[in-house]
Amino acid sequence: MHMPAITGSGVFTPDQVITNDELVAAFNTYAERFNAENAEAIAAGNVEAKAPSSSDFIVSASGIEQRHVMDKSGVLDPDVMHPLLRQRSDDEPSIMAEMALDACGKALAQAGRRADEVDLVICAASNHERPYPAIAIEVQQLLGAGGFAFDMNVACSSATFGIQAAADMIRSGSVRCALVASPEICSGHLEWRDRDCHFIFGDVCTAIVLERAEDARGDHFIVRSTRCATRFSNNIRNNNGFLRRTRPDGMADRRDMQFVQEGRKVFKEVLPLVSAHIAQHLEDEGVTAGRLRRLWLHQANKAMNDFIGKKVLGRVPTPEEQPNILQDYANTSSAGSIIAFSQYSDDLQPGDAGLICSFGAGYSVGSVLVEKG
Numbered sequence: 001m002h003m004p005a006i007t008g009s010g011v012f013t014p015d016q017v018i019t020n021d022e023l024v025a026a027f028n029t030y031a032e033r034f035n036a037e038n039a040e041a042i043a044a045g046n047v048e049a050k051a052p053s054s055s056d057f058i059v060s061a062s063g064i065e066q067r068h069v070m071d072k073s074g075v076l077d078p079d080v081m082h083p084l085l086r087q088r089s090d091d092e093p094s095i096m097a098e099m100a101l102d103a104c105g106k107a108l109a110q111a112g113r114r115a116d117e118v119d120l121v122i123c124a125a126s127n128h129e130r131p132y133p134a135i136a137i138e139v140q141q142l143l144g145a146g147g148f149a150f151d152m153n154v155a156c157s158s159a160t161f162g163i164q165a166a167a168d169m170i171r172s173g174s175v176r177c178a179l180v181a182s183p184e185i186c187s188g189h190l191e192w193r194d195r196d197c198h199f200i201f202g203d204v205c206t207a208i209v210l211e212r213a214e215d216a217r218g219d220h221f222i223v224r225s226t227r228c229a230t231r232f233s234n235n236i237r238n239n240n241g242f243l244r245r246t247r248p249d250g251m252a253d254r255r256d257m258q259f260v261q262e263g264r265k266v267f268k269e270v271l272p273l274v275s276a277h278i279a280q281h282l283e284d285e286g287v288t289a290g291r292l293r294r295l296w297l298h299q300a301n302k303a304m305n306d307f308i309g310k311k312v313l314g315r316v317p318t319p320e321e322q323p324n325i326l327q328d329y330a331n332t333s334s335a336g337s338i339i340a341f342s343q344y345s346d347d348l349q350p351g352d353a354g355l356i357c358s359f360g361a362g363y364s365v366g367s368v369l370v371e372k373g
C-alpha cells in the first residue's frame, strides 16, 4: 500500500465578473418587462407578477458579492438571460476541456510534473458538456497524459469523491500520478430569470494532482483518509437528460431542466448531515478538532459554513481557520472547496492537519483529511 499525497493544485478563473448590482439591474429590467407584457393576465390573477431582486438580500442571505462567468453578455441581456457560449464542432476542444487544460497545467507546474507522467485523469463535475466521449479522455489527449481517464458526477461533491477514487487507486498501486479536474460551468444550468436562485452560481475550474507521497517533489499534503457518504433527496435536482419529458402545453422551456432547489430544506437537512459526517470521520481517525489548522469547506452559503465551522471546532473559527471564497466566486459547485484549498494552504507547516469537505445534491458529503508533509 502506498501513501497518497496532493502535490499540486490549480484554478482557472474566467476573467468576466458579474457584480451583484449588475446582476440585479439585469434581473429587475427583465422582471419589469415581463410584468408590463403580462399586465392584463397579472391584473386578472392568471399570472404572478415578478418581484424585484436586491443586492442587499443576496449578500445577507448568501455572503456572495460577485461571480466569475464564461459569458456575461448573455446573462446580463434582459432579452437573453443565459450565457451565450458558442457550441463547439466535434473537431474542436470542448469548453470544459479548455478550462481543465488551464487548471491542470497550473496544478502540474506546482507538482513539478510533466503531463506524460500522469496515468489517470478524472473529470469530476456536476454537469458535463456531453455524455461521451468522456471530457476526461479529451483532456488526457490534449495534455498528452497516459493511462486512462473517465468522467464522474456527484454534483457538488464531485471533486472530493474524485479525490477519494484517485487516492484509493494510488494506495493500491493501480495508478501512480492522477489529475482530478473539476470544470464547472454552473452559469449554463442556472435559471437566471428565477429571483430565488439567480445569484447562486459562478463558473470556474479546479485541478488537483495526486501521487505517491514518496514521489512528491516539493510541498505536499498527505491524504490521511477520505470519506464519502450519500443519502437520496429531491431537494436539489436537475431533470435535464436524454428523456425529454414534454410539458402538457408542449413547451420546450422546462424550468426543471436546470438547477432547482428547496433552499430552506437543504439548509435544515444538510447541516446536521455534514456536521455528523465530519465528527465521525475525525473520531475514526483519532484526530481531535483542536488539531485541525484549516477547514476548506464547500462554498455555497456563508451562514452554512459558519454553522459547520462552529460545530466542528466547538467555537467560532477565525477567517484564517475557515477561509471563504464564495464572496468572490459564488457557489462553484464541486470546485468551491478546492479553490479555498488552493488559495489558502501555502502557509501550513509540516504536521499541520486540515479537512476539505464538500456537500450538496444527492445528498452527498465528501471529506478529505490531509496533513502537510
Ligand code: COA
Residues within 6 Å of the ligand: 052, 053, 054, 057, 058, 061, 062, 156, 195, 196, 197, 199, 236, 261, 262, 263, 264, 266, 267, 300, 301, 304, 331, 333, 359, 360, 361
Ligand atoms: N431578492 C430579494 N428578495 C428575495 C430574493 C432576491 N433575489 N430571493 C428571495 N427573496 C425573498 C423571498 O421571496 C422571501 O420573502 P418572504 O419572506 O417575504 O417570503 C425571503 O426573501 C426569503 O427567501 P428564501 O428563499 O427563504 O431565502 P433564504 O434565506 O432561505 O436564502 C438561499 C436562500 C438559497 C440563499 C438559502 O436557502 C441557501 O443558501 N440554501 C442552501 C443552498 C445550498 O447549499 N444549496 C446547495 C446547492 S449546491
